[in-house]
Amino acid sequence: MTNETTRSTAKVRLYGLPNSAEAYEIRDFLNRSVVEFDWIELVTDEDCNRELGLSALRDLRLPMIEFPDRTQLFSPSIREIAQRLGWVTQPKFREYDLSIYGAGPAGLSAAVYAASEGLRTVLIERHAVGGQAGTSSLIENYMGFPQGISGADLAERARQQAVKFGIELLLLREGIKAEFKHDRIYVDLADGSKMVARANICATGVEYRRLGVPEEDQFLNLGVYYGAGASEAPMCRNEHVFVVGGGNSAGQAALHFSRYANHVTMLIRGANLAATLSQYLIHRITNTPNIEVCFNAQVTGLEGDATLQAITITNEQNGTVQRVDTQRLFVCIGGVPNTDWAKDTAIIRDNAGYLITGSDLLRAGQPPASWTRTRDPFFLETSVPGSFAAGDVRHGSVKRVASAVGEGAMAVTFVHKYLEENG
Ligand SMILES: Cc1cc2nc3c(=O)[nH]c(=O)nc-3n(C[C@H](O)[C@H](O)[C@H](O)COP(=O)(O)OP(=O)(O)OC[C@H]3O[C@@H](n4cnc5c(N)ncnc54)[C@H](O)[C@@H]3O)c2cc1C
Numbered sequence: 001m002t003n004e005t006t007r008s009t010a011k012v013r014l015y016g017l018p019n020s021a022e023a024y025e026i027r028d029f030l031n032r033s034v035v036e037f038d039w040i041e042l043v044t045d046e047d048c049n050r051e052l053g054l055s056a057l058r059d060l061r062l063p064m065i066e067f068p069d070r071t072q073l074f075s076p077s078i079r080e081i082a083q084r085l086g087w088v089t090q091p092k093f094r095e096y097d098l099s100i101y102g103a104g105p106a107g108l109s110a111a112v113y114a115a116s117e118g119l120r121t122v123l124i125e126r127h128a129v130g131g132q133a134g135t136s137s138l139i140e141n142y143m144g145f146p147q148g149i150s151g152a153d154l155a156e157r158a159r160q161q162a163v164k165f166g167i168e169l170l171l172l173r174e175g176i177k178a179e180f181k182h183d184r185i186y187v188d189l190a191d192g193s194k195m196v197a198r199a200n201i202c203a204t205g206v207e208y209r210r211l212g213v214p215e216e217d218q219f220l221n222l223g224v225y226y227g228a229g230a231s232e233a234p235m236c237r238n239e240h241v242f243v244v245g246g247g248n249s250a251g252q253a254a255l256h257f258s259r260y261a262n263h264v265t266m267l268i269r270g271a272n273l274a275a276t277l278s279q280y281l282i283h284r285i286t287n288t289p290n291i292e293v294c295f296n297a298q299v300t301g302l303e304g305d306a307t308l309q310a311i312t313i314t315n316e317q318n319g320t321v322q323r324v325d326t327q328r329l330f331v332c333i334g335g336v337p338n339t340d341w342a343k344d345t346a347i348i349r350d351n352a353g354y355l356i357t358g359s360d361l362l363r364a365g366q367p368p369a370s371w372t373r374t375r376d377p378f379f380l381e382t383s384v385p386g387s388f389a390a391g392d393v394r395h396g397s398v399k400r401v402a403s404a405v406g407e408g409a410m411a412v413t414f415v416h417k418y419l420e421e422n423g
Pocket residue numbers: 101102103104105106107124125126127128129130131132133134135136137138139140141142173174175176203204205206227228248249250252332338341390391392393398399400401402404
């Protein structure tokens with residue numbers, strides 16, 4: 001992703017073994033970054049000969065990615081791919097008016113408004129643009145898109161808009177530690193560099209929650225996937241896939257898979273869908289013949305050799321245990337906030353780690369003792385002046401694309417007020 005408004009349309013080709021965890025990670029990244037690519041499975045020496053003119057599959061370091069100019073990378077990391085695509089760049093300035101962490105809907109929206117309103121802004125994203133929304137196959141409840149829009153497309157549009165207004169986007173960089181001094185925020189990035197800004201917006205969202213089953217790590221990306229697995233659906237033809245979770249993201253994932261898989265089973269801990277799922281999704285799910293919903297169900301075991309082959313499901317109500325064959329389990333059970341970076345700062349978090357902002361910081365009408373201003377914290381401002389939070393990471397936020405976008409835009413207004421106040 002260069003800082004241009006458009007991207008190359010020529011196709012990337014990705015070659016790999018079926019069920020390769022590394023190839024899954026690359027497909028997921030390319031899909032979320034709206035890079036068009038062909039996925040070519042190599043199983044035999046003949047495949048290798050036909051596709052690449054090479055005789056022995058075992059001599060190839062897979063996965064292998066070929067770019068439109070025919071250059072190739074063997075067994076590459078995501079960073080190497082992003083670097084090759086020209087997306088890993090160096091910061092242009094030593095100090096910014098505003099640094100935004102996280103390029104999900106909240107961060108992207110903040111970036112669009114901040115850059116369009118003339119703030120020297122940097123947007124820092126540790127992985128792919130789009131955040132959780134980028135993994136959604138179809139967002140149907142975001143205003144202005146009556147036919148729905150894929151999360152990756154929505155994110156790509158926002159990225160282009162932000163770039164058009166002059167945002168500086170630094171990909172594959174992660175904020176790991178923050179320090180607030182001299183009215184500046186100093187952030188250590190995971191690559192060892194430092195970022196300095198006069199104000200910041202934390203839009204780091206949430207991280208997928210795990211199942212908590214012992215064999216989970218063994219099958220990660222080898223049959224067990226976190227999130228909606230939008231890139232995997234076309235590979236599920238004739239399969240029986242399982243989706244864990246009863247929220248909107250799980251419902252959307254089930255509907256998406258139902259277009260490809262033979263059968264989709266949703267495993268839900270609760271006793272009904274109404275408590276967690278929007279009405280339009282309930283209607284669609286109950287009217288899709290190849291989706292089955294299992295209530296009171298919990299995954300309690302995973303089995304397989306190199307890849308997942310079966311799962312154990314326990315009915316929490318009557319205690320019955322069932323073992324079923326499947327090669328794919330998608331886990332969509334919400335998440336925990338990405339706020340570890342704040343733990344050694346004066347930023348106040350709630351018990352679950354969400355950042356507390358605005359009037360939620362007041363106790364008996366008083367700001368916390370650490371608060372250094374005579375005014376109360378602005379709406380969306382954390383307990384450190386000039387440090388704001390927007391989107392899912394914020395205590396009490398509505399977990400929706402529209403609200404994250406709204407908060408991102410709103411936070412920028414308060415950044416202006418804060419910067420004016422600081423002269
Ligand atoms: C599969 C799925 C489908 C969904 N469908 C819908 C829908 O149809 N409608 C709807 O309204 N909502 C939907 N949601 C919810 C919606 O996507 C979220 O509410 C929204 O994405 C929250 O946006 P955000 O920007 O606050 O955080 P996120 O989307 O979580 O983005 C946070 C970003 O911050 C990055 N990050 C985290 N830590 C750091 C760090 N230290 N440094 C740098 N970057 C960091 C992450 O990599 C991520 O890109 C869906 C969610 C999922 C998972």
